Amino acid sequence: MSDKVVLAYSGGLDTSVAIKWLADKYDMEVIALTADIGGVGDLPAIQQKALKVGAVKALTLDTKELFVDSFVFPALQADALYEGQYPLATALGRPLMAKLLVDAARSEGAIAVAHGSTGKGNDQVRFDVSIVALAPELRIVAPAREWGMTREETIAYAEGHGIPVPITAASPYSIDENLWGRSIECGVLEDPWAEPPEEIFAWTKSPATTPDVPDYAEIGFEKGIPISLDGKKLDGVALIQQLNELAGKHGVGRIDHVESRLVGIKSREIYEAPAATVLLKAHQALEAMTLSRHQLRFKEKVASEYADIIYNGLWFTALRQDLAAYVESSQRHVVGTVKVKLFKGNCSVVGRKSPASLYDYSLATYDKGDVFDQQASPGFIHIWGLPVKIQARVQGSGNRDMNKKKPKDELDT
């Protein structure tokens, strides 16, 4: 009996070719595993295709809830945005896929797992590092990284082996999607000067064609996790799906990012992430109201560290767990409701309220009822400004340099 390998199977061209290639090259029995985290199409059809192409078994799983509860919401609580732009949809999906591959390999008695990533992206790193963390005994095979076939060669291989080539294979774009967002690269997008053509977008309308009246949404949070939409309690999956729909209709969540890949190159990626855009904004607005300035400051550092960890394939690490514990603790008073307005490609926060709000009207108002003690301010400012005054007296304030006219050639350097 040949050895078994569990392959992460999407139903697309590359992973279909991988089934055949693994069976031929390594003489392995291929078990295809397809997990629905919000991006796959018709699961039964994908399962049929896997078997037709040569898999000995085709497993399908709906893991949307696990994805949202264990990956997406912790990242939302952390305000994780890679390089301040990318909400990390693809990057969050990979460690979950790795876990599912490992679980399946163990229950099926496989000696190896396989995935469809190429050798120059981030995804290979996320898969491989997560797999070694979870199951160092498993062998990892990445057919697309090994075979080095071009798009045309892959199509030719498929045709030569009776593998149906989907019409989407003719598309020049590489697309990955799950509930948290849709990632699009390749084709004309590889020219960072070229404006993304309208045809690449599937979740968001062009702001030129969106409704002329805004929609409002009220998002309720508990412990930093969204739990309701317009007063109606919803589970995380349904809430994200509804927000993707509503915000997408208004063209919210298009992101054009020239990003720094872990493997050292810059790449241009377009993202559509309507729900992620809205939820990250709303969550931050609620934190602004319920966390102290010091908590916000520190949390910003944690957010960028957390985003890097996710992007760089380090989900299953001690540091990620430690930061997650901090983030979870930081969310204990992040409760309340945020009102957003969706209009012509923009999501603006237009209202927020919270039972744990640190905003105190009687302290903030300039009207009658002001209880802020203005007479206490001069004393506070005297001490606050003391080190500034002393340092300026001894070492100067920088004012003189500003007034000094520099010769022109000095200005240019």
Ligand code: ARG
């Ligand atoms: N650049 C993104 C990341 O590293 C997305 C990668 C997958 N993108 C794609 N279009 N297939 O997470």
